[in-house]
Amino acid sequence: MDQAENLRNIIKKQEIQPETPTARVITVTSGKGGVGKTSVSVNLAINLSRMGKKVIILDADFGLANIEIMLGIRPKYNLADLMFRGKSITDIITYGAEDIGLISGGSGINEMANLTREQVYHLIQKMTELDKLADIIIVDTGAGIGDSVLEFVAASAEVLLVATPEPTSITDAYALLKMLNRNSSYHRGKTTAKLIANQVRSDRDADELFEKLGIVVNKFLNIDIEYLGAIPYDSNMSKAVIRQEPLSLALPNSAAAKSLSWIAAVLLNREEEDASRRGGIVQLFSRVIRLKLRR
Secondary structure (H helix, E strand, O other): OOHHHHHHHHHHHHOOOOOOOOOEEEEEEOOOOOOOHHHHHHHHHHHHHHOOOOEEEEEOOOOOOHHHHHHOOOOOOOHHHHHHOOOOOOOOEEEOHHHOEEEEOOOHHHHHHHOOHHHHHHHHHHHHHHHHHOOEEEEEOOOOOOHHHHHHHHHOOEEEEEEOOOHHHHHHHHHHHHHHHHOOOOOEOOEEEEEEEEEEOOHHHHHHHHHHHHHHHHHHOOOOEEEEEEEEOOHHHHHHHHOOOOHHHHOOOOHHHHHHHHHHHHHHHOHHHHHHHOOHHHHHHHHHHHHHHHO
16 A cells, blocks of 8 residues: 555544534635635635634635735744644634634645655644634635645535636636536535626626626536625725725725625525535545545
8 A cells, every 4th residue: 555545544534524513614716816816715704703703714825925915914834834843723823803813824735745644643633623713714725727726626615716707707717617527526515616706897797797607617517606796896995905904994884895794794694504514624624635645
């Protein structure tokens, strides 16, 4: 038995549905950059925190530091420090605005394929601790359809897909879903995909975006996609970016900020619908490691 097969067997043994409640894991992704994915992640986290939930964001886009800038924090440690340098789960969580916790993935995201047996045990145990620290964990993936993005999307029970009415955004969103559909770890019924239409000029724009994407998805893919909500085009969003502050904090009465608050409320109202699929962050990381071992 080679090392990869040995690690897969370890992960299967570790991936047991816990008796205690686990965190709700929401993965936010997009088919391309520049559609506001990270802004959506951060602002949803802020609104969910305001609604009484303990929220932690896992920044799985290790090449950038957009979340750190928006939350006005600079993490001292990242996931790699937890995995290889003896840091605890609380060491690598940095708290910012509205008591939002942030974990920087750092190089640890890619290095999960190279874990030893002992390191797998250690990581799963630490993720069990993380499940107890949060009600909701938002995973902000990188943009595009690279392996690291697809691994998190395929491993997730709940995926929010952010797209704009631009033809390239719709095409790239479909490309991501197409790659997900081809992934051997994807199973219809275990993953829900929900579309957030961002930067729309009207309700008609949002409806057309979902209709265009939905038609090709229903025709060619074995994926169910739901419409979650729309965020209007709002010049205040760029103003908030310049101020390096989340829109929901900088301009909470703006049209886009109100829409983000509404979408957060919808997510909470639908919480019970996805409860049966919930396996917490332990299950997500177990699945991601298995996917990496297949590469």
